[in-house]
Amino acid sequence: MGAKGVSGVPTRYEYGGDEFIFVQFSEEMSLESNFKGMAITRKLKEKQLEGILDICPSNASYMVRYNPDVLDSEELMDVLQEIEKTTNRLDDVTIASRLVDVPVLFEDPWTHEALMRFRDRHQDPEATDLEYSAKINGYASTEKFIEAITGAPFLVSMIGFVPGLPWCFQMVSREKQIEVPKYVRPRTYTPERAFGFGGAFAVIYPVQGAGGYQLYGIAPAPIYQKEQTLPDFQDSMVFPRQGDIFRYRSITREEYEDIRRQVEDGTFVYRKKDFSFTPGDVLADPEAFSENVMRRLYHD
Amino acid sequence: MIKVIKPGLQTTVQDKGRIGLYEIGMPPSGAMDKYSFAAANLLVGNHPNAAVLEITYLGPELLFEKGMRISLTGANMPPKINGEPVPMWETLEVKPGDILSFDFVKSGARVYLAVEGGIDVPVIMNSRSTYTLIGIGGYNGRALAAGDVLHTADMKEKDVPVGSRIDEAYIPVFGKAHEIRVVVGLCSYRLTEESKQTFLQTEWTVTPEANRIGYRHRGERLQFVEREQPFGAGSNPSNVTDLGYPIGSIQVPDGVEPIVLLHDAVTGGGYATIATVISSDLNRMGQIKTNEKVRFAAVSLAEALQARRETEEKLMRIAASL
Numbered sequence: 203m204g205a206k207g208v209s210g211v212p213t214r215y216e217y218g219g220d221e222f223i224f225v226q227f228s229e230e231m232s233l234e235s236n237f238k239g240m241a242i243t244r245k246l247k248e249k250q251l252e253g254i255l256d257i258c259p260s261n262a263s264y265m266v267r268y269n270p271d272v273l274d275s276e277e278l279m280d281v282l283q284e285i286e287k288t289t290n291r292l293d294d295v296t297i298a299s300r301l302v303d304v305p306v307l308f309e310d311p312w313t314h315e316a317l318m319r320f321r322d323r324h325q326d327p328e329a330t331d332l333e334y335s336a337k338i339n340g341y342a343s344t345e346k347f348i349e350a351i352t353g354a355p356f357l358v359s360m361i362g363f364v365p366g367l368p369w370c371f372q373m374v375s376r377e378k379q380i381e382v383p384k385y386v387r388p389r390t391y392t393p394e395r396a397f398g399f400g401g402a403f404a405v406i407y408p409v410q411g412a413g414g415y416q417l418y419g420i421a422p423a424p425i426y427q428k429e430q431t432l433p434d435f436q437d438s439m440v441f442p443r444q445g446d447i448f449r450y451r452s453i454t455r456e457e458y459e460d461i462r463r464q465v466e467d468g469t470f471v472y473r474k475k476d477f478s479f480t481p482g483d484v485l486a487d488p489e490a491f492s493e494n495v496m497r498r499l500y501h502d
Numbered sequence: 503m504i505k506v507i508k509p510g511l512q513t514t515v516q517d518k519g520r521i522g523l524y525e526i527g528m529p530p531s532g533a534m535d536k537y538s539f540a541a542a543n544l545l546v547g548n549h550p551n552a553a554v555l556e557i558t559y560l561g562p563e564l565l566f567e568k569g570m571r572i573s574l575t576g577a578n579m580p581p582k583i584n585g586e587p588v589p590m591w592e593t594l595e596v597k598p599g600d601i602l603s604f605d606f607v608k609s610g611a612r613v614y615l616a617v618e619g620g621i622d623v624p625v626i627m628n629s630r631s632t633y634t635l636i637g638i639g640g641y642n643g644r645a646l647a648a649g650d651v652l653h654t655a656d657m658k659e660k661d662v663p664v665g666s667r668i669d670e671a672y673i674p675v676f677g678k679a680h681e682i683r684v685v686v687g688l689c690s691y692r693l694t695e696e697s698k699q700t701f702l703q704t705e706w707t708v709t710p711e712a713n714r715i716g717y718r719h720r721g722e723r724l725q726f727v728e729r730e731q732p733f734g735a736g737s738n739p740s741n742v743t744d745l746g747y748p749i750g751s752i753q754v755p756d757g758v759e760p761i762v763l764l765h766d767a768v769t770g771g772g773y774a775t776i777a778t779v780i781s782s783d784l785n786r787m788g789q790i791k792t793n794e795k796v797r798f799a800a801v802s803l804a805e806a807l808q809a810r811r812e813t814e815e816k817l818m819r820i821a822a823s824l
Contacts, residue, residue: 231734
């Protein structure tokens with residue numbers, strides 16, 4: 203049905219009832235699929251078609267919600283397929299992004315308490331989520347595993363689940379990418395701001411709630427703030443944007459408390475830099491790109 | 503002013519919903535049964551997006567401190583004013599000091615109470631709808647509690663005479679067994695052919711996990727096509743690389759208990775979605791109760807669009823009659 207998609211698999215176009223169209227580029231996650239989705243959804247946004255209610259880019263797919271009384275279903279389907287046909291060269295796309303330093307306290311008491319409560323739902327009830335994940339990814343220790351997570355930045359590849367949750371995909375070569383299973387049965391409780399990992403994605407849970415990702419730590423700063431008192435939340439309750447580049451930095455309990463105080467008194471601001479790149483910059487050499495990003499964020 | 507004496511099981515302020523923020527993970531919320539919601543507003547002459555009260559399973563007790571026209575639509579939950587039965591689907595009038603209460607629900611799950619002018623709560627991101635998970639919209643981001651005081655807004659557009667009634671032909675009847683129409687697709691390729699048939703042939707039972715987020719159904723176990731899981735998806739055969747979930751989409755975590763995602767649901771995640779409830783049947787889905795039976799019937803997109811037009815035409819005829 204669709205054009206030749208990523209890795210030779212045809213793109214899948216599907217109707218989700220009478221109000222949605224779902225478009226999937228590949229079944230596996232890749233930076234290429236994500237960039238392709240970004241490029242196409244950006245072009246679609248520029249068209250400003252009357253009747254489109256939502257454009258939702260996701261990891262290796264995207265979704266559109268429309269009003270079929272205003273915009274004909276088949277006509278929209280044709281438009282989407284036409285945009286894909288004319289989006290072969292990803293290098294034409296410039297992504298206006300932000301490099302952001304995101305502090306995380308690993309092995310904190312709060313997520314530890316939460317994960318211990320749900321050991322009966324876990325693959326390895328005898329280990330912590332971090333110990334289990336380090337082991338199945340071939341790391342000798344949890345310290346080495348944390349080094350791998352914090353050593354290279356992540357692309358914010360999708361926003362959703364609940365308001366502001368960023369799915370983050372690490373910008374390293376495929377053999378270095380971490381992959382972990384989700385819980386056997388999801389937890390009914392996850393602390394607010396917990397840092398988790400599931401499939402190939404790191405996330406921060408914006409609010410307390412259910413969740414199935416492995417839990418490694420907690421972020422002191424919010425990524426969602428409904429009161430919008432912090433400077434980073436003036437324009438939106440939600441901080442992350444698709445295309446942002448997050449570097450998760452391991453911090454001490456002391457720094458954690460310090461940042462918590464700044465959040466409480468309304469002075470906390472994320473360390474960040476505006477940054478533009480093309481998908482080609484990343485795909486050509488993810489390692490070199492990551493090093494460049496780290497230099498820009500902390501030294502330039 | 504309307505004073506909440508008893509809140510009922512879960513009574514929230516809802517309108518058409520918070521549209522256009524799905525990409526940041528904000529579900530639309532809004533009335534679960536938009537047909538009954540629209541009819542309620544029409545009966546009191548309100549703007550189509552005026553906020554109403556959505557009353558679930560067990561009715562509240564409300565004291566009206568000023569006189570106004572009101573209407574009640576949706577589930578059959580016999581209403582009473584000062585202890586005397588009053589009709590649903592009709593323009594009613596309350597006087598200062600009147601108390602509205604309800605008998606136990608007979609059929610359906612959700613009643614819509616519209617008041618002249620609509621319920622006045624702050625507009626958050628273009629909507630007055632309550633989204634309780636993160637505590638925004640509606641009355642302080644939560645369901646009503648005893649002692650709350652509601653004010654009316656000025657979203658009345660026309661005078662509808664007291665006693666105006668919706669034609670019987672346009673009043674939905676809710677049974678205990680339901681046929682819900684779906685468009686099969688999205689990631690249905692993940693199910694085995696046999697399980698696709700099982701999904702459509704099974705009489706499902708709605709579990710106690712049935713709320714504004716979604717409805718979970720017990721019945722048969724469904725099987726996914728065996729494969730080596732693609733990179734990034736996660737290890738369970740029901741897992742896919744995380745993607746967006748359409749409103750009304752159905753997922754089957756681990757192959758057990760299909761979940762229909764509704765207006766307060768998560769906007770995306772890592773489960774394969776196999777079908778989507780058509781928009782006109784989302785209204786009826788919102789009127790199903792725990793332990794009732796559901797069959798999913800596959801329809802084409804053309805049939806879904808036809809059902810959508812029929813629902814809209816009914817509402818247009820109601821509007822023309824008032």
